Amino acid sequence: MPHVAVIGAxxxxVMSAYSLLHSGYTVTLIDPAEPGSARASSFGNGGWLSSSLVLPGAMPGLWKQVPKFLLDPKGPLTIDKWRLPKLAPWLLRFLWNGATESRVRPTAVALSSMVGSCPNLHQEVARQIGAPYLVEASGLLYLYRSREAYAREILPWALRREVGATWTELDEQELRFREPNAPDGYRFGVLVDGGHALDPALFVAEVAKFLFANGVRYVKANALDFVFDVGRLTAVKTDHGQAECDKAVISAGAWSSKLAALVGDRIPMEAERGHHIIISGEGPDLRHPLLLTDRKITVRKVASGTKSTGQVDFSGLDAPANPLRFKVLHELVTEAFPLLGEGPERHVSTWMGRRPSLPDGKPAIGRSRRSADVIHAFGHGHIGFASAPETARLVTRLIRKASEEENAAFSPQRFA
Ligand SMILES: Cc1cc2nc3c(=O)[nH]c(=O)nc-3n(C[C@H](O)[C@H](O)[C@H](O)COP(=O)(O)OP(=O)(O)OC[C@H]3O[C@@H](n4cnc5c(N)ncnc54)[C@H](O)[C@@H]3O)c2cc1C
Structure with a gap:
């Protein structure tokens, strides 16, 4: 069986490594950061799993809202104006791809093939590694100020319905019954059927623990290049020597495009940076993870307090976290839940992650231009967690069978 090097943990x-191990491959996992640590976008995200997560980041009408968002200091979008010239081509493509219903519908259909079996596949993996508790049947609840506000989001919910997602609409009374601690001012809810949630860092760390206990080798290093001999891959070159292999998977999230360029593919990647804060101490006793649709933040009870995620910040892959985004998140969540702003002794932990985003809202999964021995698996934007098991399945099939056809919707060559 070939030896596969998976770049990025x-x-x-880790899910690709898991699937490959399961299929009998020898696997080496390469990452300078330990699996489950904060460098990865997989560390601190919302942890939402649902087959309804099919909308691309850009939807019709977004382009009209961009100026308003940028002028609003509490708005969900930040662009570093000095980066604008560099960002503009990507941003225009992103907005163009989301500008019409006819462009976003095929994207939603393609993404539903990635998240349709979610969370069953996550649960299956959690069971197989002996940690079924990792995936919680929490439900996922979207909160609106009114039924009218919900009704205005015609297209997003129509697309979700078209791909088979189902949900229960909750009027105010039902909402208060199901979620007694929903914040004031929200009079309508949408409870997505089959919604689950997990602690993302713990999930990655536990899967990795299983991998290492079952023969996967971990190389704590940065992958730098690929070594070929007469057209066949023989190793991945790292800053700590070479990792011998016959196949490689590029799954380095927002850092992947540099590696992809080494094997002949120019993939337009941007880090859509997002943030979380966790406020320690007593918080609202929430029964479900919430999305406050007007504030565009998620709120969820976690072991260490109340966690809120959200925001999109295009300040670049290497820029440090933007403290203003944490302040804004804090303001938004404490406005909604004043209890979280009370008491002097609260600790607020902060984190910034880089969503690996391609301008058409879909990942790149397929063979590289230079060699069928190198497989791309990156660019999952807002839904990397939900779509990881299906991605891993596709990666394994591409490695197993040279004749395996790629799904054209995710072909890395679509940007050529
Ligand atoms: C605030 C926020 C909320 C989110 N909420 C959700 C959600 O609710 N549900 C959902 O499904 N998704 C969500 N996402 C998106 C999700 O987090 C990402 O899509 C997913 O984590 C991407 O995973 P990845 O493995 O591709 O990249 P990452 O998790 O970023 O991992 C990439 C890894 O590659 C390593 N690496 C980089 N360069 C190299 C190199 N040269 N050599 C070796 N290793 C390298 C890095 O160290 C890193 O560990 C959210 C994201 C954010 C930021």
Missing amino acids: GVIG
């Missing part, structure tokens, strides 16, 4: 990397 975020959720896409």
